[in-house]
């Protein structure tokens with residue numbers, strides 16, 4: 583399909599869809615995938631994302647950096663992370679997500695170089711920690727300023743197609759877009775394995791794909807606006823159990 587056919591397709595879809603009630607039940611992206619993908623996610627032996635989880639668990643216990651310490655040396659078993667809440671405000675008041683917190687521990691506490699956003703090792707650690715939280719909703723800090731900023735970004739029209747996140751993930755839920763079904767755009771499966779990526783990807787990488795889909799400018803991974811949206815999404819999907827690693831088309 584050429585890029586030019588997107589607007590027409592979307593306009594038709596917007597026209598026939600009915601706006602969803604604000605209190606619509608929260609549904610995981612898992613509900614909108616194919617039965618084959620659902621099965622793959624739910625079977626740890628078939629879920630390709632478990633490879634990153636296993637590697638992240640190993641890295642958790644490995645000495646890293648000049649301080650010669652492992653994550654476990656300070657934090658104990660990775661299971662101790664089950665109740666953490668991200669994004670949160672750092673000491674300087676800046677919002678940080680889980681990836682940024684891990685990088686901060688590497689640099690400040692381990693005297694190790696940062697791993698880099700979207701590096702396989704940072705994805706692995708993030709996935710392993712989120713996996714330790716699996717099965718229960720993650721607690722969300724109700725920071726109104728941050729959540730409101732994320733909600734504003736979510737509602738803003740952007741790009742050549744002049745579409746907001748909410749246009750697709752609230753008004754077009756359940757509609758087909760090319761070979762995908764539009765879900766509520768929930769964050770509970772991330773980092774997630776995407777067949778199209780042939781690998782694991784962060785939530786912010788997914789945001790970049792959605793920005794590109796409407797011809798909008800892409801923000802850097804870990805940018806303040808993406809962390810604000812991440813916070814809003816955590817709050818918006820606060821009843822959904824963590825499912826990391828999700829599997830997606």
Ligand code: HEC
Nearest residue numbers: 611745746747750759762763764765767768769788792830
């Ligand atoms: C043109 C429609 C469209 C727009 C606008 C859009 N997305 Fe998406 N988004 C999709 C499609 C299609 C997918 C893949 C199928 C699915 O899970 O919805 C997706 C997936 C996602 C997912 C992953 C959901 C999952 O469970 O795997 C998240 C999170 C997300 N979008 C967030 C956003 C955010 C934030 C914005 C605004 C910056 C946005 N999207 C804008 C179409 C859109």
Ligand code: HEC
Nearest residue numbers: 651652653655656657663666667683684687688691692707
């Ligand atoms: C030398 C000790 C030390 C090491 C090693 C260390 N951390 Fe930390 N970590 C801390 C301290 C202290 C805090 C709390 C203060 C802060 O936020 O910086 C923290 C906070 C965290 C948090 C947030 C916990 C919460 O309750 O919100 C996460 C997640 C985390 N670290 C992950 C890691 C990972 C992953 C590694 C290994 C790559 C690591 N840490 C290595 C000392 C350490």
